[in-house]
Amino acid sequence: MNAAHAPAVHSSEAHAPEFRQLGDHVALDMINTVEQGGAGPLDRWQSDADVSAWLALSGLAAGQGAAPAGLLEIARSLRETVRELVVQRKSGAPLALSELNRALAAGGSHLELSETQGAGLSLARRYPSKTPAQWLLPVAEAAADLLVHGDFGLVRKCESEACSLWFYDRTRSHKRRWCSMALCGNRHKVAAFRQREAADATAKPR
Incomplete structure (x- = not known):
């Protein structure tokens, strides 16, 4: 998806760039930077600096110093591309790979050999950090790796109808249902308890 054609998603609340790291995969955490709320979508990326902060929190900071101009626009476009691909992969639909392939090609990373006395040769991938794509x-x-190697039987959306967050189920039982037990899991328990209480009250003879 070209940045110019990415759908505009605006925060319906005051800007609150707290990032939820609940997806157990960085590509899903990126998708989750937009949340669907009762009042509309909340986009936690509102500036180039927000995207830079999220990359640093995720351990993916490629650059030092101020983020390059235009990072927000390109990041939102990449996020929407990855979201569409995750939905397609999950449903078994054909994958529209061209935009992600363009993002991969634009990055310009390369492998570099180095030699350290006593440690010998090592090989590491180097990431240039001048442009937003880089x-x-x-x-x-990371998103490409998820699409190829991820078990999409374990890539799920939170079961709460009011929640839009995705996660990779890495639990031993593979029975994870919620983005977070402290959030949607707890809300479900409370709602179920109240429903049982209401049913019991209705069933009691008067």
Whole structure:
């Protein structure tokens, strides 16, 4: 998806760039930076600096110093591309790979050999960090890796109808249902308890 054609998603609440790291995969955490709320979507990326802060929190910061101009626009476009691909992969639909492939090609990473006395040779991937595409390359690569190697039987959306968050179920039992037990899981328990109480009250003879 071209940045110019990415759907505009605006915060319906005051800007609150607290990032939820609940997806257990960085590509899903990126998707989750937009949440669907009762009053509309809440986009936690509102500036280039927000995207830069999220990359740093996720351990994917490619650059040092101020984020390049235009990072927000390119990041939102990449996020929507990855969201569409996750939905397609989950449903078994054909994958529209061209935009993600463009993001991968634009990053320009390369392998570099280095030699350290006593440690010998090592090989590491180096990421240039001048353009927005280069800053976003690590998360684009993580998304590509998820699409290829991820078990999409374990990639799920939170079961709460009011929640839009995705997660990768890494629990031993593979029975995870909620983005977080402290959030949607607890709300479900409270709602179920109240429903039982109401049913019991209705069933009691008067």
